[in-house]
Amino acid sequence: MRLPSSHNNNYQENLSHAIQETFKKYNVHLEMCLGDGFIMNGFLDFLKNELNASSLEFLVKIDEYSNSHNSSTFYSNGSSVNNVNSPAGLLPSIQTSTTTISTISIGSPLSPSVSSTSFTSPGRKVQRKDSLKDLTEHNSIFSQPFNNNKISRKAKAKEIIDKFLNDHSAHQVNLSSQIRDAVLRNYEKECSRGGGENDINPHLFDEARTEVSLQLKCDSFVRFLKSHSFFNLIVSKVEKEVTSKNLDAIYKFLNIYFSKIGETKKNQVSQFITNKSNRALSPASPASGSGSGSGSPLGLVSPLADLSSDDGSIDSVESITHVNHVQTMLSLHTLSPNGIETKILDNVMDIREKFTKSIAELVDDIVTEQQFDLLIELVNNESLWLKVHEDSESSCFVSENKFYHNSRGLKIYKEVGIIESSPEEVLFALTDMRILNIIDDTMSNVKFERFVKGPTYAVSYLSSKMKMAWPMSDRQFLIGTSIRDETFDSYNGYTILRRSHDCKEVPLSKGCIKGIFLGGVVIEKLSEKHTRFTASGFVDMGGKFPLSLFNKILSLRQSKGVENVKKGISKRRNMPLTEQQVNSENSFYLLDTLFYSREHKTQPNSSSSHTPSF
Structure with a gap:
């Protein structure tokens, strides 16, 4: 039976409010979304509209280049052309040929303020059904991935340079001239050194990868979180996963979901909590609204536009029961069925x-x-x-x-x-x-x-x-x-x-x-x-x-x-x-x-x- 329009309007209003209020409690991080094909598809579409999808493809290609073939004896000890250790695990591994996303290094520029091991057991690979391979299949913007069995690592490096570093390429990424010149110079050194077609430093693009990753995290992804695109993604996610219109079920789902792609924000505690021993009890009526954030998603400004602050420096008193509940739910996902x-x-x-x-x-x-x-x-x-x-x-x-x-x-x-x-x-x-x-x-x-x-x-x-x-x-x-x-x-x-x-x-x-x-x-x-x-x-x-x-x-x-x-x-x-x-x-x-x-x-x-x- 179809609900009256007034019921549907009330549901949409409550859903919008629940998303805004729950989103306030979390800092959503790009590196924690990498394994979520649903969010990353939305982010890729957002980058497409900004004519910046090549940045994400650049990261995909570099990871594929770094992880293809076995390193030569010369590089087996981690040596690089700069004689500086530049581990491939510096940033989260994004792969187009597998559904395995490697765990995030604490030292990664994409890392949140706490170690990812809070959510994933050390050394455990997180299996994801939705990987960035799915992104390439869902969006024709990416070219076909490298065929690891036919293309050498040197050929892959040349393809990356021609497509993403060439001044005349429509897919050129935004890199500082210093890093771009260093990559080209080191590539020429590697080619002149001789050796086999796969005998090339797998960490050739690491510095470029770090710079582009930081651009995505600190600029594009922040704007994505404030956009209607992200808000509408969360709405569609709730409507897909929560089959009923029960508001409590919606709030609980949102807390669990945001906990998977972010971490609890350390907000400043309200004055009535800080001084709650002196707090007076009075029969307050419910607030009539929550400012600009309570408007319809069809408005000119996203309901989440002012809520995605990444400042986690302020201490807070947090809900012990909520945090424990969310951590318990997350920890269950890291256990075997028997566990x-x-x-x-x-x-x-x-x-x-x-x-x-x-x-x-x-x-x-x-x-x-x-x-x-x-x-x-x-x-x-x-x-x-x-x-x-x-x-x-x-x-x-x-x-x-x-x-x-x-x-x-x-x-x-x-x-x-x-x-x-x-x-x-x-x-x-x-x-x-x-x-x-x-x-x-x-x-x-x-x-x-x-x-x-x-x-x-x-x-x-x-x-x-x-x-x-x-x-x-x-x-x-x-x-x-x-x-x-x-x-x-x-x-x-x-x-x-x-x-x-x-x-x-x-x-x-x-x-x-x-x-x-x-x-x-x-x-x-x-x-x-x-x-x-x-x-x-x-x-x-x-x-x-x-x-x-x-x-x-x-x-x-x-x-x-x-x-x-x-x-x-x-x-x-x-x-x-x-x-x-x-x-x-x-x-x-x-x-x-x-x-x-x-x-x-x-x-x-x-x-x-x-x-x-x-």
Whole structure:
């Protein structure tokens, strides 16, 4: 069924915004794109339009020349006509006759500020399906590659000189006269020296190659990244790879893809993060736009024109969870199938062990740093989850494996959605007890019980009932909530940890059965327009509730949580400004846990024991 035009327009607007905001976080490097045939095809077309495609062909021909035939005995020790070592691996190898791209030398002028070994195991050759051989087949601009079995290295050198260094050639590349004259002079020396047709220095063009490579990196490629050509390439890549119009899936794909062709940019941290201990909470509305970058891709200026700065010199506070997630995904690509399976299994087992420990800690009434970290690790480990529902607004998942409480094996749910709001708006909607009937209509009789202070975090305990259909008994929960500030990719966010206090001293209302909950919500700011909402939880209904039925219900779960949060935000936006304030009373002291953690985070060991306050 065809989507209405308004839906398509909204999708295109959100896609454009997601690309711009994700691109801001990365420095895309030419040398990291060399193995990506999709990007390099686009770059070649861009150079074609600028009448500069010969520069890229020049590099291809030089690599083919350098790698053809075995070096003679004279050059086997790396000698050159200049008596200076000039390794062929100085720059990334670009080949037209194979799909193997050699690893990048740290000393390469095309190298990023960090070693490529961050992404590729040392000594490992990265196999690419799309190589620069594909570029020559896709674009008739390149002449036929050398036939390595028929053309000698000296003949190849002459062909390169005639085509790319000759003043009368239409394909002449831009070289300084000093380097050009040196190449010609050394070529003449090599030919006059005699020897076989293949007895010529394989490093003859290295200096010329370095100069042209730097021109491409520092000029042409920078303009390419700011062009509509690059933006439209990324749009087509997303539309090809992400079959749904789910915004969260688009953001995740973009982060993974930009991580493969670039590195995380070290941006200056926003003032509200640097001074977040003094940051005031106010119900901010979502930004109406993001400047010139939020326009349509059909505009005169590319949406990415102002975003491709290559300055990575400023320190930042980066998202640990995001960086770890991306590095994990990249590291999996460097493993064998058995290695991938083992790595995933180890990660899952580690989380299951931490979860078992957290379940055992439900007898305690304080929360720890490790429990917050487990929640974030749990929701970000993609290998744990099976998708059971997806639409353009949100996705629902259940864990592939069961988790246990008192030998009861139950699955965990996760719901993820992108909301057009600020993180604070989401936080206020989740903590404003006046709209609880909108956010969670399954809970009733919600009552504040106590406020517990720990060394670093405080917990607000609320009791509530869940009405069950006859003949089942109602469930009663005593759930403690604690909130922590987060920093995601230099953006602010929050983690809301929710956990039952599983102790026998808690009285049960007549006719109720005690339920157990462990989970929470992660709120991440993705951009000035979008916030990611991720809710996850383990629920044990207790009693004789059939476990198989409960797990079946989870597998049929729909995206109700995200929808309810959006309704709650809308409700609060329609309140008079004087009523929008969330305070201790109308949040049942949930927000007080955030302020408490800010005050005590700088002195985590300031108290050796906690003092409950009732």
